[in-house]
Amino acid sequence: LIHEPSTLAVVVFLAFVIVTLGLSTYLGRKAKSSAGYFAAHGQIPWFVNGVAFAGDYLSAASFLGICGMIAFYGYDGFLYSIGYLGGWVVALFVVAEPMKRLGKFTFADALNAKFNSPGIKLAAGISTLVVSIFYLIPQMVGAGVLVQPLLGLPHWVGVVLVGAIVIFIVVTAGMVSTTWVQFIKGSLLIVFSLVLTVLILARGFHTTPGAASETQTIVKQPDGKVFINGRPAGNGPGENQLRPVGDISRLPGDIARTGPLGPLEFFRVLQQSEVVLYSSTITRSADGTETITYTPKPMPGSQILRPGEHPMFKGIRGGSLSDKLNFISLMFALFCGTASLPHILIRYYTVKDEAAARKSTIVGIACIGFFYVLTLYMGLGAMTSGALDVTDSNMAAPLLARSFSELLFAVISAIAFTTVLGTVSGLILASAGAATHDLLESSGAVHLTDHQRVRLAKLASIVVGIVAIGLGIRFREMNVSFLVGWAFSVAASANLPALVMLLFWTGTTRQGIIAAVLVGMASSLAWILLSGETFEKVYGLPAASALVPFSQPGIVTIPIGFATLIAVSLATRPRGVR
Amino acid sequence: MKRITSSNSVRCDNLAACAAHVSMLEPFVIRQCRIRFDGWRGPIYTARRMFVSTRNSRIGLALFAVYLVFYGAFVLLAAFSPQTMEATPLAGVNLAIWYGFGLIAGALVLALLYGWTCRQGAQSIDSADADDGSRP
Numbered sequence: 001l002i003h004e005p006s007t008l009a010v011v012v013f014l015a016f017v018i019v020t021l022g023l024s025t026y027l028g029r030k031a032k033s034s035a036g037y038f039a040a041h042g043q044i045p046w047f048v049n050g051v052a053f054a055g056d057y058l059s060a061a062s063f064l065g066i067c068g069m070i071a072f073y074g075y076d077g078f079l080y081s082i083g084y085l086g087g088w089v090v091a092l093f094v095v096a097e098p099m100k101r102l103g104k105f106t107f108a109d110a111l112n113a114k115f116n117s118p119g120i121k122l123a124a125g126i127s128t129l130v131v132s133i134f135y136l137i138p139q140m141v142g143a144g145v146l147v148q149p150l151l152g153l154p155h156w157v158g159v160v161l162v163g164a165i166v167i168f169i170v171v172t173a174g175m176v177s178t179t180w181v182q183f184i185k186g187s188l189l190i191v192f193s194l195v196l197t198v199l200i201l202a203r204g205f206h207t208t209p210g211a212a213s214e215t216q217t218i219v220k221q222p223d224g225k226v227f228i229n230g231r232p233a234g235n236g237p238g239e240n241q242l243r244p245v246g247d248i249s250r251l252p253g254d255i256a257r258t259g260p261l262g263p264l265e266f267f268r269v270l271q272q273s274e275v276v277l278y279s280s281t282i283t284r285s286a287d288g289t290e291t292i293t294y295t296p297k298p299m300p301g302s303q304i305l306r307p308g309e310h311p312m313f314k315g316i317r318g319g320s321l322s323d324k325l326n327f328i329s330l331m332f333a334l335f336c337g338t339a340s341l342p343h344i345l346i347r348y349y350t351v352k353d354e355a356a357a358r359k360s361t362i363v364g365i366a367c368i369g370f371f372y373v374l375t376l377y378m379g380l381g382a383m384t385s386g387a388l389d390v391t392d393s394n395m396a397a398p399l400l401a402r403s404f405s406e407l408l409f410a411v412i413s414a415i416a417f418t419t420v421l422g423t424v425s426g427l428i429l430a431s432a433g434a435a436t437h438d439l440l441e442s443s444g445a446v447h448l449t450d451h452q453r454v455r456l457a458k459l460a461s462i463v464v465g466i467v468a469i470g471l472g473i474r475f476r477e478m479n480v481s482f483l484v485g486w487a488f489s490v491a492a493s494a495n496l497p498a499l500v501m502l503l504f505w506t507g508t509t510r511q512g513i514i515a516a517v518l519v520g521m522a523s524s525l526a527w528i529l530l531s532g533e534t535f536e537k538v539y540g541l542p543a544a545s546a547l548v549p550f551s552q553p554g555i556v557t558i559p560i561g562f563a564t565l566i567a568v569s570l571a572t573r574p575r576g577v578r
Numbered sequence: 579m580k581r582i583t584s585s586n587s588v589r590c591d592n593l594a595a596c597a598a599h600v601s602m603l604e605p606f607v608i609r610q611c612r613i614r615f616d617g618w619r620g621p622i623y624t625a626r627r628m629f630v631s632t633r634n635s636r637i638g639l640a641l642f643a644v645y646l647v648f649y650g651a652f653v654l655l656a657a658f659s660p661q662t663m664e665a666t667p668l669a670g671v672n673l674a675i676w677y678g679f680g681l682i683a684g685a686l687v688l689a690l691l692y693g694w695t696c697r698q699g700a701q702s703i704d705s706a707d708a709d710d711g712s713r714p
Contacts, residue, residue: 093638268670324657331653369682
């Protein structure tokens with residue numbers, strides 16, 4: 001689809017940006033000390049912190065990625081919702097209160113509370129930077145992807161725009177402004193997702209006659225000319241653009257329209273309907289012409305609402321054990337990864353005590369869980385909205401909104417931008433904390449005053465922000481959900497074993513923690529780099545030539561992290577200790 | 579070794595129960611109702627705070643185990659018996675959706691239960707301290 005830049009979207013987006021920047025400037029005076037800059041003086045009310053958890057956690061991958069995946073493949077996208085939410089159970093029951101009790105500014109503080117070891121700070125600081133950078137790339141790429149169709153700007157402009165705004169937010173008031181931006185974003189995201197869901201249910205389903213017979217083609221010639229459905233691509237006379245898709249070819253009882261539906265009725269009707277999805281094939285001729293053909297594929301609703309239709313999950317319906325292990329490994333990493341993400345963990349330092357940490361996590365679970373329930377309605381609503389861009393699943397949620405009204409489209413698009421702002425702010429703050437508080441100070445080479453520490457952290461925020469902008473432009477072709485999966489796996493493998501064992505095993509030693517963080521991080525990275533998915537999508541090699549049996553590392557590398565910690569701790573325990 | 583030399587802020591039986599039940603407290607030296615961890619460089623915690631923390635930790639682990647069973651069963655069912663997920667046990671909605679919603683709602687229910695239990699525990703200690711006049 002060729003998206004016309006929306007003036008209304010630009011206006012709403014600018015209004016959001018002005019409010020955000022104004023808030024950051026206003027709050028800047030509260031972040032003069034390092035306690036204010038990194039942890040908002042621990043004075044954020046628990047309810048605000050809980051909603052900010054949602055704002056921090058519900059990234060572009062959650063909002064745009066999951067909705068798009070459900071819209072294109074059905075239930076499988078919801079598996080991510082379940083896994084992402086499940087991770088919060090680990091955060092609440094295992095990590096929340098000890099994190100608040102043990103730490104001060106960064107994840108490394110908690111890990112190092114017992115030993116006061118520069119080695120632990122160094123290892124945890126490196127792990128924080130690696131995980132945050134992996135998480136930053138897809139957010140920045142997502143920002144560029146959004147800007148292109150919505151504001152009519154090039155991809156790199158979107159990345160630079162978001163990067164510059166986030167740097168301003170983080171530099172002016174650190175955690176104070178980051179928290180309020182995340183609070184606003186989290187609130188808006190949930191409220192407007194609910195609005196979309198209510199509208200979807202009120203509209204119900206309707207059939208589109210002839211929807212199942214419309215094949216579409218994009219032909220890209222070597223001279224750069226692009227033809228869509230036989231005509232030059234464009235909006236002018238004699239030109240063509242792809243038709244929006246997302247249709248129902250048959251409803252139960254062969255009715256044409258259902259009218260408003262209840263929350264359960266929505267699924268029951270869809271279960272008995274037939275929906276038109278599209279498969280794509282790419283052919284290349286000898287002269288270099290590339291033809292992409294989108295073929296309609298009517299599918300029973302019962303098939304759409306079951307797991308195992310997305311290419312990544314298809315294996316669970318086959319007989320291959322490695323495919324099933326790949327699925328289990330992904331769900332395991334999602335479950336363990338949340339409680340290991342440094343930008344989430346530092347949010348525990350912004351409240352006054354353990355009780356507030358606990359209560360804010362409960363609020364976070366309520367907000368995030370509610371949003372994830374809504375993702376299934378929004379994704380399936382987009383699937384049947386008749387407004388989908390068959391080439392871009394990330395645009396499913398904004399286009400669903402456009403199928404209702406231009407104003408809603410503008411608001412949802414602006415919220416999608418704020419989604420990126422909120423998450424990137426948290427990531428840059430976590431990275432800046434790791435760079436200054438963990439890496440630089442742990443080296444022992446510099447002793448900073450409080451004022452110097454804040455100035456250095458602001459400088460680090462600018463550097464990390466610029467690096468993020470560069471990576472966002474460099475990796476623009478990279479699949480965003482792919483990178484988020486990497487971040488979860490690396491975080492869970494590197495951080496969770498050390499954190500859990502420190503809390504629950506008195507035999508844990510300093511050397512054990514350092515080894516577990518480094519081995520967990522290295523093994524998960526190595527597994528990812530040697531996996532079939534990376535071979536195919538990054539190196540352009542056949543997936544079959546991969547050196548590991550399945551792509552998701554969690555089920556192997558998280559236990560490796562635990563085993564390393566136990567083995568090294570036993571080997572390095574102090575003399576006389578049994 | 580644990581040693582209690584004073585009980586200004588909490589009752590000794592609470593503290594003893596705390597120390598006896600939680601292996602994590604083994605290396606702690608309890609002195610004047612404050613707990614210091616061997617080699618610890620951070621803040622020193624009151625016995626009451628550590629008691630509440632360890633009690634919450636036990637409850638949290640139990641609830642975590644409950645959720646893990648349901649989450650694990652969901653993952654294994656989807657991996658090894660995906661056709662079971664297609665069954666429509668209630669209201670014409672399939673098991674995959676019911677189970678998924680159940681896991682999300684279940685997380686919230688357990689979270690609220692945890693919050694309520696922790697709050698009750700903290701209140702009961704406070705009221706016990708107030709009853710015997712040991713509350714500072």
